[in-house]
Amino acid sequence: MSETDPLHAILADDAPVNLEAEFESSNVKEVLDKLDRELIGLKPVKTRIREIAALLLVDRLRKQFALTSATPTLHMNFTGNPGTGKTTVAMRMAEILHRLGYVREGHLVSVTRDDLVGQYIGHTAPKTKEVIKKAMGGVLFIDEAYYLYKPENERDYGAESIEILLQVMENNRDDLVVILAGYKDRMDKFFHSNPGMRSRVAHHIDFPDYSADELLHIAKLMLAAQNYRFSPDAEKAFFNYISIRMTLEHFANARSVRNALDRARLRQANRLFANASKSLSKTDLMTLEAEDILASRVFVEGKLDMDGDEGSDIVAD
Amino acid sequence: MMTNPNGIVTQGQFSFLPALTDAQITAQLKYALKHGWAIGVEYTDDPHPRNTYWEMFGNPMFDLKDAAGILMEINNCRKTFPNHYIRVTAFSSLRGVESPTMSYIVNRPKKEPGFGLVRQEAEGRSMRYTIHSYATDKPEGERY
Ligand SMILES: Nc1ncnc2c1ncn2[C@@H]1O[C@H](COP(=O)(O)OP(=O)(O)O)[C@@H](O)[C@H]1O
């Protein structure tokens, strides 16, 4: 994978190479453009990902001159609140690494503590190894990684899992890339108490919360992807909804937006059904009206809707 | 030995060829993964051809995307049982049962004493023949 392609001879010292051409031929541009298009906001994240892509491209060019350096460490740490796009960006990252030839298959295996840590002695190692084997050739995404480390219980099996992960992160760098994710403060604490982890993770990327404007933008993008749209009044109502929702508990950025839209679609269907005698146009079926939004308890009582899964979705997906 | 010119046990695929390198094993693993076959690593120190059930080294591996994880298990097995026979078996579930589609040896004892011919005199003047592995005269775990 990352070794020099035997078909390409080592270039002469004065041979020119073209970074632009290398960029085009790797097809990463396509993924980066898609990232720009499909993900609203996230400026600092997009910049960091471009930087990493540039580093890997240059690394590839250096290889053409047989300028060897150790395979760059690619393990990463994504921090941010729920629904800020960490899982989504990790999936894109896997694709970028695949196109640049740093992972062989480019799939993402997303796990949490329960997938890695066992219930009894001798259970953890096989469990962790099984997950690692599944992730090989791609990216292992460990959500809320700090749950692996429970300092209050010194016999916790999480430590065993960390131990195995550390080994693989060091010895199998050509086989898989590990991305850890979670809340910023808890990840910082996790790295503080696990220096082994800290020294193996090279890239720390912080995902900021979205502004109300960005969330509205995201909502419109999500609706368009499902062939829905807001009426002008509904758009205003949804902006107000977001502004209130952001101040309530369990707010999960883009995920809360997705859930709110799901409930609005339900109300739209009910509304259409209630007026079933009237014949419906394509526009009717596509359009969310203000009343579909304003019926939310967020407006009526300043409380969360209970018909959705707003309570349970704080657990990252 | 007349029936075993190389002095090695020949079972499964590729067993008349020189031992597969790790790169060659990886290529075979990729072939199996491409077909969606599950892969098991097994070991034994009883090489009799009718000994079909070898010990499993961990669980069979399902739904892997990449061969590196399987090669890692093969190497773990080699480290644990350096002087045993180790084979890799691929299973297809196409027919509703996991049926072996590939099977090849990836590790063998340094010295393979082979098999002796055993004659048993039966009724009348008839004679029964069987083969017997010299190695299995010793207890399990002490054979090679
Ligand atoms: N910037 C964005 N633009 C568009 N959709 C987004 C954006 N960020 C997140 N989403 C959507 O929000 C949902 C939750 O995102 P996710 O990546 O699971 O967040 P996290 O892993 O940080 O909790 C997903 O459906 C995702 O597509």
Ligand SMILES: [Mg+2]
């Ligand atoms: Mg997530």
